[in-house]
Amino acid sequence: MDVVQIVFWCFAGWAILSALLCVTRANPISSALWLVSTMFSLAGIFILLHAEFIAAIQVLVYAGAVMVLFLFVIMLLNLEETPRDWNRWMFWLAGAGLSILLAAQLVALRGYSPQRLANEFSSMPSPDPGLVFPEGAVARQAVEARGVVGALAEPLFQGYLIPFEITSILLLAAVIGAVVLSKKRL
Amino acid sequence: MTIDPGTPLGAVLALLPEVILTGWALVVLLLVAWRHKSAGDSRLVGNISLIGFALALAATGWMASQGVAAEGLPQMIALDGFRFASDALLLTIAAGVTILSLRWLERQGILAPEYYVLIMLATVGMMLLAGAVDLITLFLGLEVMSISVYVLAGYDRTRRASAEAALKYFLIGAFASGFLLYGIALIYGATGQFNMTLIGAQLAATEPTLMARAGVALMLIGFAFKVAAVPFHAWAPDVYEGAPTPVTAFMASGVKAAAFLALARLLAEAFPGYVELWRPVLFGLAVATMLIGNLVALAQQSMKRMLAYSAIGHAGYLFLALWAHSDAGTAAVLVYLLAYSVTTVAAFGILASIERAGARTVLISDLEGLYAVRPFAALGMTICMLSLLGFPGTFGFISKWYLLSAPLGVGEVWLPIIAMVASGISIGYYLPVILAMTLKPTRTRQAHQTIRFPRPAKFAVALCVIAILVLGIWPRPVLDFASHEAVRLRQVATPILTR
The missing domain is CATH 1.20.120.1200 (NADH-ubiquinone/plastoquinone oxidoreductase chain 6, subunit NuoJ)
Structure with missing residues (x-):
């Protein structure tokens, strides 16, 4: 270690x-x-x-x-400050069920070592280097190529420019909605 | 005409209808900033927003006529006939809903013209959702649509039911988005791709993994919530009943159509390799949704609740077309959505004219004797009910026949039979509406005197009803167009999958 x-x-x-x-x-x-x-x-x-x-x-x-x-x-x-009702067995049951589910998922993924993932992806039709990620290798490559900020900015403003712009529409819609619903007199 | 969406000009061209509509919404928003006091202002803003829909529709038509296509694989947004057809459908629905709202809002005392801006932004979200070929665009489109519609559902701020509808819709919608997003994350984890075609290629080339299966399942659950499929439908009746009536029309037609169009593209382009996994799921959803939606509708007294359960039932029929996983099925989705949306908008339009400000929701018994007092409204409602039922001579019949032939075409008999049974059940609640309007006498002398059918709404409803009748007799052009465009949807995906 x-x-x-x-x-x-x-x-x-x-x-x-x-x-x-x-x-x-x-x-x-x-x-x-x-x-x-x-x-x-x-x-x-x-x-x-x-x-x-x-x-x-x-x-x-x-x-x-x-x-x-x-x-x-x-x-x-x-x-x-509202005192919480911890005796509701329903909450405990739901929480326990969810925890067991997530734990099962963890156990199922236990076999996935970085090496195995890399092997699986390299056998795929288009082995993208971005898919093989032993301990931050992708980020390290991107940082070496484009600098700390560039590694984030290039995909954000080039590859994913359209989703980025749609996010601004989303925020606009949310702002309008919040004002309309909360203001008593418009 | 081929364009490269990687360049700035190409990106704008690829998203031309959405860009125009968003720009127009911003202009309208500026106008609203100082014209938001009187009923006249509200009407003005509504009329101006209609121009935006017309411009976006014109842009869509121009793109379709030019045959705009992407160089290489489409990124983020599709450029094919299926997308242009979905855009045209969604824009038409939104324009129809805007026309229905024009005088209705003032009469109900809802004077906040931001309503129209939210309708436009919701439409942008729907178009992005239906046209997305990238899971990120798909999710963002869904959220733009959903956030706008949450607010629209609670727009009648003086009524408790409206606020309740908005809150319920918001909580359930956020829950559904969580499922969808988790599914997208798992699909990305399994394939390393967001592009639907590339996901399809990756999944087809590898053995099915647990991660990808879980991703497909979670995405299906997310969509099932959005289209209100049984057992994820419990929110729909309360939300449909509480929301302002034009908004209910918008939710029952536009939101449902956008979600189904996106699901059709997703299943055809991204998950064709997992057809053995999702077919049984769709089978179960279809059977449960058709039967339970139609059976529970029998017990409804309120028109809006009845139409809400009927909308659930229609979502069940639509799953048949998706189940078929064929070009005929994809074409049937387009045709059925057109028939269903036109009819829904018309039915809710008539219902909105019958409602009075501050009154309780319209019951089926409130329609008694409508034919004697307002024959045209009663006639329109009758045609809508017959079309929803799938009565011969209406577009509803043609589209249902087209829909049932899709699973029959791939050798499935049981789903069409169950759909026929469900349609038979639906006679039990569509027919009483017609009978109440025509055969029963009016209860009081003053009945139906308060009906106000504003001219724009009258025009829109008449247009919808005429379309139902004309397309019911002469559906050839629509069917040809749909089957032609649906084939192209799969053509994008196949070359990569067979490589």
Whole structure:
């Protein structure tokens, strides 16, 4: 086990722990703060995958801007602390069922080592180098070719320009909808 | 004419109808910013938005007449007859719904002209959804459509039912989007592609993997929610009943049509190699949706709820065409959607004219004696019901016959038989509407005096009804066109698959 792996497990454990704390806190503000903590740990994992720019954006946008917005909304709504009813066996049953399902999925995917994935993809009709991804190799290649920002910008503004533009229409529709539904007198 | 969608000009040309409609929506939005007070403003904005639909329709027609095609494999958006036909269908539905809304909104006291902007943006989303050849474009198109329609469902802000409809639709829609997105992620994980044709090639060339199977299954569940197929239909009646009536028409025709067109393309181009996996699923969905949709419709008193369950039943018939997985099936999807949408828009148009502001929803018994007072409205409604039923002489009959011949063409007998049984059941709720209008006397002297049929809506409904009758007798051009274009859909996918 090399250093990278140890660091990965630290960040992964941190991410899972804070995600768990995020969904179990009764106070929405502490939930939101634990979500910030999850975002930070995910940023660490992005750095391990040689995606430094995404890591920085993750901290700036998600842990920074979006979470501040969340906190504002929570504080404006002035939510009461509601005691949670943990005795509802239905919730426990549904949660347990979902956990078992996800665990089964994990076990099913256990056999997929990076090497096996690489072998499977190289036997496919058009072996795209982007499909073989042992530990951030794709990102490393892209970064070497185009720089940290270019690796993200080139697909975003060239290959996926049309979806990128559609996203702006989506946001426009959402903004109009929010204003129309929430404003009493237009 | 071949264009390269990789260049800026090529991308604009490939998306010309969508670009025009989005641009027009922005212009209308600017206009709304200072003209949003009176009923006249609302009407003005509605009329101007109609010009946008006409321009986009003209652009679609121009692209189809020029035979615009992509250099090499189409990226993000398809450039074939199937897409142009779907765009034309969706734009026509949206224009029809806009015409129905023109005076209706003012009468109901809904004075917020952003309504028309949202209809236009929803239409852009539908066109992107139906024309997408890339799973990212498909998902974004679906979301643009859905977000706009969530808001439209809750547009009547003074009524609790409308707010309830919007919230229910939003929660279920978000849930369905989750399924679809998870499916897309698994498909990408299994193939490394977002382009439908490339996905089809990858899946056909490799052994079926668990990941790809799960992806196909999750995407099917997502679509089943969107088209309200049993057992994913529970939201539909409440949402259809609570939403403003023109919006209900939009949801029952446009949203359903866009989802089915996208599903037809997805199954034909991306998942032909997994036909053994999805055929039984579609079989089950079709049988459950046809039978349960039509049976529950029998028990409905409210017209809107009845039409909602009837819409569920029609989604079941449409699965037959997809099940066939043949060119005839793809053509049948186009023809059936045209017949169903035209009829739905007309039926809801008549229903909207009968509604009064603030009153409860129209019951079937409220239609009693309509023929004596408003013969033309009653006649239009009768023709719509007969067309939905599939009565000979209407376009509904031709399209249903065309639809049933698709599975028969690949040697399946049971699905058409079950569809016939379901159609037989549907007589039980379409016929009472006709009987109530024609045979029963009016309940009170004042009955039906409040019906206000604004001229634009009258015009649109009359046009739809005439189309149902004319195409019911002379359907050749539509059928020829549909079968011609459906073949091309598969032609894109085959060269790569057989390589």
